[in-house]
Amino acid sequence: DAGVIQSPRHEVTEMGQEVTLRCKPISGHNSLFWYRQTMMRGLELLIYFNNNVPIDDSGMPEDRFSAKMPNASFSTLKIQPSEPRDSAVYFCASSLRPLTGGQHSNQPQHFGDGTRLSIL
């Protein structure tokens, strides 16, 4: 089975440039999550989608960050303009959001291998 696919794996760019990170979730999964990981803060949720609709973007640091999910098999996270403090590993994860709300219907998130972003 194909897992969550992220591209590019590494991105090095200069401050002020636009950066676009891409994610293809696991087929059939209807929830998609974007995270940022740093040594100091660990994994932080930026935004998540259910059925292609953004549900909670309270973790997006500022207006320079935006995310879209035009269809069930593709999402992008864009940073414009980029700054050195945006340097981190960005992960995309997907899961199956259960139809019932029972406790044991909880579905784990499956992660891609991330994009290591360096802003010079």
Added chain:
Amino acid sequence: EDQVTQSPEALRLQEGESSSLNCSYTVSGLRGLFWYRQDPGKGPEFLFTLYSAGEEKEKERLKATLTKKESFLHITAPKPEDSATYLCAVQAWGYQKVTFGIGTKLQVIP
């Protein structure tokens, strides 16, 4: 606000030397507690979900347990291939958001 604290930050074990990793949490009604393993340069890989105090789950040399305030990941007779960072995360009732701890970096020396 949900919080997850993992200890120790790093742990170095000899092959075969059993130990435990700790995950302390505060959450407004626990829906699920997750353990993940993360290898360098890779994304977190799901290991277990625990739902209620007293529950235990096992996978090979790993056993996860849960109380009302913390979870333990017990590693029995570890091997070098168990070296990784282990992440704990919690989810509260009524929310899809999952809050992660910083992780414990485990190194198992042959």
